[in-house]
Amino acid sequence: MPVLTRLVASPVVVDVRPGALEGLAAVLADERISRSGRLAVAVSGGSGARLRERLAPTLPGATWYQVGGSTLDDAVRLADEMKSGGHDAVVGLGGGRVIDCAKYAAARLGLPMVAAATNLSHDGICSPVSILDNDAGRGSYGVPAPIALLVDLAVIREAPIRFVRSGIGDALSNICAVADWELSHRVNGEKVDGLAAAMARQAGEAVLRHPGGCGDDGFLTVLSEGLVLSGIAMSMAGHTRPSSGACHEISRALDLLYPRRAASHGEQVGIGAAFAMHLRGDTEGARAMTDTLRRHGLPVTAEEIGFTDDEFVRAVEFAPETRPGRYTILEHLKLSPARIREAYADHVAALE
Structure with a gap:
């Protein structure tokens, strides 16, 4: 054979x-x-x-x-x-x-x-x-x-520490992106490249669970390798699915709706990923992600990057339009602005 x-x-x-x-x-x-x-x-x-x-x-x-x-x-x-x-x-x-x-x-x-x-x-x-x-x-x-x-x-x-923090948010968002990819497979039959998904998810999990800080060579090595694996996963899949889901749709919406006020890419996708995990019902995962973001000095709410709750709700509502044809938890739930506002309030309350 x-x-x-x-x-x-x-x-x-x-x-x-x-x-x-x-x-x-x-x-x-x-x-x-x-x-x-x-x-x-x-x-x-x-x-x-x-x-x-x-x-x-x-x-x-x-x-x-x-x-x-x-x-x-x-x-x-x-x-x-x-x-x-x-x-x-x-x-x-x-x-x-x-x-x-x-x-x-x-x-x-x-x-x-x-x-x-x-x-x-x-x-x-x-x-x-x-x-x-x-x-x-x-x-x-x-x-x-x-x-x-x-x-x-x-x-x-x-380099300024904000760059490392941004990379942390981007690496962690892989966990959300792969979950969205698998959701699309279950609902729509979209093909999932198992090896690409595994590489991207483990890159995020390694950063999530590493005990080191932004100035520690051991942690910086894991973060660097995680970002490398994310890139290879996208090359392997032939598209950005392994590292881009609802988290990146939300970030893209913030960029388009508020171009002069957007925070760093990693800050936005980190917040978006944690909220998407809350929408998915993964309370434990959302808490682990926000705890890691906080430990490394990243924001965990829209207010912390200069957006009101109403502005964030508008961005989440608009997010699916930024990637037509991509199916994530946002497209799956099709929440009204009122439901998004309610879910986001619950998410923020759970962080306290």
Whole structure:
């Protein structure tokens, strides 16, 4: 009997440790990602500029490009600037904005892309998706996942702690996303990729149950690996289902309805995930998630990120319209504004 397997798209290198960036040149050479050393390195104007000064001597053949924003136009402009350089590979050195633009530019040029993350704000560091602002608001664009990923924990600790907290919220929301995916399977027969679901859920559970804090290398390693597994799970499934459910619909609704007041992505999806678990009747799970959010200094109610209860209720009501065709607990219950308000009040009361 033949043994049936499948190929899984994943990075050839994942290096998570203090000092990982010092090995960037060796990774590029050893893995034959860039034989000539002609690299296009995308950086931000802030921390990226300081890292450029530090790393430029080890990458003598690199051309450095500054990423000015996080729009589709910025990513297209970056690709246009890079296309005449005869590069072997693209390196995104920075946070989510830089990495998303670099992924899109690399895809447009047909080049392999290496992610060198300087913060852990969301699972985009290893995902097959670029999140870029466009004329309609914000879009998700399918791209090849990074061929290699480096996370220098020493650099991560230097970044503002809010970035780590945002990554925590994004990783925890996997638990909600997988539950929504399984709900759609039970109700609509939507196919669930069991391995992708397992990877995404365990990534969230590992962060949920780790006793360490935001400044602890052990915890930061687990968070980094969880975000990596989330990205691989999406590559494996071929869509964002393993890491995006009602939690992300609610966050997207907040972005669209209140664009100048939105909190960080991780804060919003963390609050959305806990509320979705309450709607699902998983009181114990909602409590565990909110306890973990609080322990790491994240908000657990809409008021704590600057929204009134009525504004949050409006966002939850609007949330299903942000992802037409996606089935989550919100589409399943089809709650009226009055019922959403009642459920949210019960959820907040249970947190006291």
